[in-house]
Amino acid sequence: MPNFIDRRLNPKDKSLGNRQRFLKRAREELKRAIKEQVKTDKIADVDAAHGVPMPKRGAGEPTFQPSSGSGDREYILPGNREYMAGDKLQRPKGGGGGAGGRGAGHGESEDDFQFILSRNEVLDLFFEDLELPDMVKLNLKETVTYKPHRVGFSTAGTPTNINVGRTMRNSFGRRIALQRPSEATVKAVADEIAALEAAEELSAPNRRRLQALREELEQLERRRRRISYVDPVDIRFNRFERQPLPNASAVMFCLMDVSASMGEREKDLAKRFFVLLHLFLTRRYERIDIVFIRHTDEAHEVDEETFFYSKQSGGTVVSTALEEMLRVIEERYPANLWNIYAAQASDGDNISGDSERCSTLLRDLMRLCQYYAYVEIIDERETEIFGSTDNGTSLWRAYRTVDGAVPNFQMTRISKPADIYPVFRRLFTRQPAVRTRK
Numbered sequence: 001m002p003n004f005i006d007r008r009l010n011p012k013d014k015s016l017g018n019r020q021r022f023l024k025r026a027r028e029e030l031k032r033a034i035k036e037q038v039k040t041d042k043i044a045d046v047d048a049a050h051g052v053p054m055p056k057r058g059a060g061e062p063t064f065q066p067s068s069g070s071g072d073r074e075y076i077l078p079g080n081r082e083y084m085a086g087d088k089l090q091r092p093k094g095g096g097g098g099a100g101g102r103g104a105g106h107g108e109s110e111d112d113f114q115f116i117l118s119r120n121e122v123l124d125l126f127f128e129d130l131e132l133p134d135m136v137k138l139n140l141k142e143t144v145t146y147k148p149h150r151v152g153f154s155t156a157g158t159p160t161n162i163n164v165g166r167t168m169r170n171s172f173g174r175r176i177a178l179q180r181p182s183e184a185t186v187k188a189v190a191d192e193i194a195a196l197e198a199a200e201e202l203s204a205p206n207r208r209r210l211q212a213l214r215e216e217l218e219q220l221e222r223r224r225r226r227i228s229y230v231d232p233v234d235i236r237f238n239r240f241e242r243q244p245l246p247n248a249s250a251v252m253f254c255l256m257d258v259s260a261s262m263g264e265r266e267k268d269l270a271k272r273f274f275v276l277l278h279l280f281l282t283r284r285y286e287r288i289d290i291v292f293i294r295h296t297d298e299a300h301e302v303d304e305e306t307f308f309y310s311k312q313s314g315g316t317v318v319s320t321a322l323e324e325m326l327r328v329i330e331e332r333y334p335a336n337l338w339n340i341y342a343a344q345a346s347d348g349d350n351i352s353g354d355s356e357r358c359s360t361l362l363r364d365l366m367r368l369c370q371y372y373a374y375v376e377i378i379d380e381r382e383t384e385i386f387g388s389t390d391n392g393t394s395l396w397r398a399y400r401t402v403d404g405a406v407p408n409f410q411m412t413r414i415s416k417p418a419d420i421y422p423v424f425r426r427l428f429t430r431q432p433a434v435r436t437r438k
Helices: 016-025 027-040 119-130 134-141 164-177 183-198 204-226 264-282 304-309 319-332 355-366 380-386 394-403 421-429
Strands: 050-054 113-117 146-154 237-244 250-257 288-295 299-302 339-346 371-377 409-414
Touching: 183 204, 250 264, 250 319, 264 288, 264 339, 264 371, 288 304, 288 319, 299 304, 299 319, 319 339, 319 355, 355 371, 355 394, 371 394, 394 409
Parallel strands: 250 288, 250 339, 339 371, 371 409
Antiparallel strands: 050 113, 146 237, 288 299
16 A cells, blocks of 8 residues: 655645645635735735735634543642642632633634735635636746846856856966966976987086986976866856846736726626736736726726726716727837737727727727737626627627737627636737737
8 A cells, every 4th residue: 555755845833734724624714805805906916925814713723632620630830839739729610621711801802813825825716716727727826937147156066067267267376376387487497408418518517407407397297297287176167046037028908997887796807807817917027017097988097996996987988998098008108119918898888889980999909919808798697698699789799890800809708707718718828929010
């Protein structure tokens, strides 16, 4: 029978097995808390670590302890001056003790505590309602890509990373310090010896000179052999550290109808849609700007708080949002410097005659955008009617004319969180189409 050993590293002073059991028990509470935080947090902060308040009841680890109301036990109480061995202590009133007693005040006290969820745990809970494939979940939870970057030298490494210049500089300094004879010095002594040996007759001083030169040459060669030209202590290797791979900048436009027909349910689905697109983009780009454009019969660029929570009344003219997006691109995000992505959420309502103008503006935008996604939020009861048909609002029919002609445009209807992912399948499985300009 095989034995399985869990060798995963435990967090500091924690038990990984206990942590997983706790997450399983508290999963429903955590899902509820994460859902509320997705509604209130900023889009860029959804995939960060979160502190989730958890009720104390039921959060403790199961333990066994003797009952204080029965059995014989012995205590050692330091500093006791009142009782002697053999004295009987009166049983405390109120029955069994335990961890769940009364606090210092009146009534029971059970304070909440903060449970810190890691980025991966937050994303697991966020992805659960979206019903993403496992492959997509793993890729979205990946950190940014890294590239080796030169950060100096080290004394250890692979032969392919040897820095020849720094190694030879160290070798030269060591040879000077240890006074290793140079090649020129040895050659000069050898040439003088050869000149004296070539003479037909040598005087006594020349013979003594020749003998001294031979001894000097032997000493020089011995010293050169003892002091190597390149020593292991001289070798230096290029040191590399992994740094995030810089990518081109991207801008994500979020367009949403905020007229009276867009309720809390529609806005919650729209935010989940925007969050998912942002998670896709953070895998490919280091810097992402987010532009929020909301519209009724007029469109305005606003901050995220105003975009989702500020109330506004009025009719619906969708073309104003597309015109505002074109204006912002022209002023701040030229298409030759930025990768432009757009996500539009609407319930499909639009003033009569404006949908054709939206179709024309959208074709102009698609020459600038890497990717444009449109979701139309419908009621769950309308899913059977409009889920698999091209019939619908005038805005949906106008956008359908663009969907078949432009490869980097995607549109769908959604009525619940699980319907959001299909709109991103093309974006995830293939690179965005190359922009074409006329």
